[in-house]
Amino acid sequence: xxxxxxxxxxxPPSPLDPTGAMLAFLVLRxxxxxxxxxxxxxKFSAKVMVQTPLLNADGTPDAxxxxxxxxxxxxxxxHYQALPASxxxxxxxxxxxxxxxxxxxxxxxxxxxxxxxVALLAGLFTRATLFGMGVxxxxxxxxxxxxxxDAGVAWLGIHTGLIAMALALVQHNRFTITxx
Amino acid sequence: xxxxxxxLTTRRRFLQSTAAAGAALVMARPGRAIANTLGDKxxxxxxxxxxxxxxxxxxxVLKIPGIRFAALCDIWPYNLxxxxxxxxxxxxxxxxxxxxxxxxxxxKDLHAVLIATPDFWHAPHTNACLxxxxxxxxxxxxxxxxxxxxxxxQTMRETGKLLQIGHQRRSNPRYIVAxxxxxxxxxxLGRITAANGQWNRAVGNDLSWPPRHALSGDVLxxxxxxxxxxxxxxxxxxxxxxGPLSDLGAHQIDIFTWFFGAPPRSILAAGGVDYxxxxxxxxxxxxxxEYETVDGIARAFYQVQTTTSAGGGYYEQFMGTExxxxxxxxxxxxxIYREAGAPDWDQWVAKRYLTLARGGPAEGxxxxxxxxxxxxxxxxxFKLPVVLNKAIHQPxxxxxxxxxxxxxxxxxxxxxAFASEYAIYRTNDAIDARQMLHIRPEEYKV
Numbered sequence: 001x002x003x004x005x006x007x008x009x010x011x012p013p014s015p016l017d018p019t020g021a022m023l024a025f026l027v028l029r030x031x032x033x034x035x036x037x038x039x040x041x042x043k044f045s046a047k048v049m050v051q052t053p054l055l056n057a058d059g060t061p062d063a064x065x066x067x068x069x070x071x072x073x074x075x076x077x078x079h080y081q082a083l084p085a086s087x088x089x090x091x092x093x094x095x096x097x098x099x100x101x102x103x104x105x106x107x108x109x110x111x112x113x114x115x116x117x118v119a120l121l122a123g124l125f126t127r128a129t130l131f132g133m134g135v136x137x138x139x140x141x142x143x144x145x146x147x148x149x150d151a152g153v154a155w156l157g158i159h160t161g162l163i164a165m166a167l168a169l170v171q172h173n174r175f176t177i178t179x180x
Numbered sequence: 181x182x183x184x185x186x187x188l189t190t191r192r193r194f195l196q197s198t199a200a201a202g203a204a205l206v207m208a209r210p211g212r213a214i215a216n217t218l219g220d221k222x223x224x225x226x227x228x229x230x231x232x233x234x235x236x237x238x239x240x241v242l243k244i245p246g247i248r249f250a251a252l253c254d255i256w257p258y259n260l261x262x263x264x265x266x267x268x269x270x271x272x273x274x275x276x277x278x279x280x281x282x283x284x285x286x287x288k289d290l291h292a293v294l295i296a297t298p299d300f301w302h303a304p305h306t307n308a309c310l311x312x313x314x315x316x317x318x319x320x321x322x323x324x325x326x327x328x329x330x331x332x333x334q335t336m337r338e339t340g341k342l343l344q345i346g347h348q349r350r351s352n353p354r355y356i357v358a359x360x361x362x363x364x365x366x367x368x369l370g371r372i373t374a375a376n377g378q379w380n381r382a383v384g385n386d387l388s389w390p391p392r393h394a395l396s397g398d399v400l401x402x403x404x405x406x407x408x409x410x411x412x413x414x415x416x417x418x419x420x421x422x423g424p425l426s427d428l429g430a431h432q433i434d435i436f437t438w439f440f441g442a443p444p445r446s447i448l449a450a451g452g453v454d455y456x457x458x459x460x461x462x463x464x465x466x467x468x469x470e471y472e473t474v475d476g477i478a479r480a481f482y483q484v485q486t487t488t489s490a491g492g493g494y495y496e497q498f499m500g501t502e503x504x505x506x507x508x509x510x511x512x513x514x515x516i517y518r519e520a521g522a523p524d525w526d527q528w529v530a531k532r533y534l535t536l537a538r539g540g541p542a543e544g545x546x547x548x549x550x551x552x553x554x555x556x557x558x559x560x561x562f563k564l565p566v567v568l569n570k571a572i573h574q575p576x577x578x579x580x581x582x583x584x585x586x587x588x589x590x591x592x593x594x595x596x597a598f599a600s601e602y603a604i605y606r607t608n609d610a611i612d613a614r615q616m617l618h619i620r621p622e623e624y625k626v
Contacts, residue, residue: 051567051569052532054353054357054361054532054533054566055532062353062357062361064353064356064357064360065353065575066353066354066356066357066566067353067566067567067568067569068532068565068566068567069565069566069567070532070535070565071535
């Protein structure tokens, strides 16, 4: 630490082992980034039924011409769904949730999660991204509190706690594209 | 259908003539498998009987490339006109006839005929068409009598023409895969000891008709009907049809015979006219068949009721030591259950013979909802992933036309259908006799 650095004058020295703190932050950044990225991508997935010929052991089609229908998972923009329809309906029935805000929120939720996940993993605007992610999880928690889904609230609470911990360790951030 | 022009189409004379022909007709030209070398040329067909079932066949045929309707035949102008318009709108202008004999005289470039007339006309019509050099697809039952059905097999052999009987499940890939892959190859059911089948329907009114389209008494009498009610509701009269065991049961009892690989050796049955006052045939029946299979004795219970839908659904169920297959033409009634002690079926899931629907009781859940300690635990449930993207009759018709082209063997030729249907004729006998009937193997042969 350079004593002539003006920032050093206002930042108290960390009681943590610098290497351990850096690794701890990288673990948190990686977990939260992967969590957000995959949660976002999954909102672009769907399970569809795919028909394909029933095959013999040698790979030739069955003599009966039988077609089997197998469930398959696919990804695509056209499959985007922020929340399951049943959950959206329950939220729409909640008077304390502002319905005119719900539609724009649903339309960006998946994209925001993907962007935040990529930003965290790449080290782009890490501090701002973590804070934005915390706000997003708080907004999601509001809906679950109103629906009385305590398990979901606790689940998001753990996420939010991890984000808060990451923000506390953000000074140990390394391997980033942007400094902040 | 005049009596004088073609004596063979007069039922009494027809039956007399076939009886006299006797053994001379046996196995002359076994034309039951593959026809000629028509190749990919257009197949020109006629439909005889343009009623409800005829329209079902018509719809399926219109979806099959390379098949063209040339003629329709029905004694009721009301049906005939509607059928003619329907086919014409599909781009196939047809000639129409009230009489099969006239149609056979005038239509010289037919290859095949589909027959969907009332059961008592099946044998006369089929035999006339076979003798006219045409291949025949005839709806089940083959006839309302054993003698009529037997004559069809004899004529099939005598003429060397193809005769496919409309047990359409035999061409349904879902049934074929269930039998060939699940039961025979994978042996998922283990030793099959029992089967069960049912088809129940709610009470209903007799079929009616627009009064201004009623046939005259002369026409009705000429074609064997006592009245318009007999004509419209022929299924319930003994001289015309075979009752619910024939109409509904025939399809499912045929599946018993097909899957067990043998017809039943004994029949125990009860039934009666319990509800309807004006019907000759029974309303309801309960039957127990006993089969001698290559794996040992198996028994099947069959129930048909026309006075209650009994909660709905129709299916056939094969129960074995390692699993149970419940199958229906309606996929929603189909399921396969694995016995708790049976080996896992993962390899068959990987081969896409099955898909897991529900994995059975989770660890620690045993007994939570058990009422009786002896109750069988919930079984792992699987689905049959095979789908049929066509009308249920279309594959069977396609098989018939492919056989005409020389590219396939019939899935339900007349002699195999006879062996299957014979037990159904005898089931009605068992109900009348009120005692167990034993059937000798030679009775199934023609």
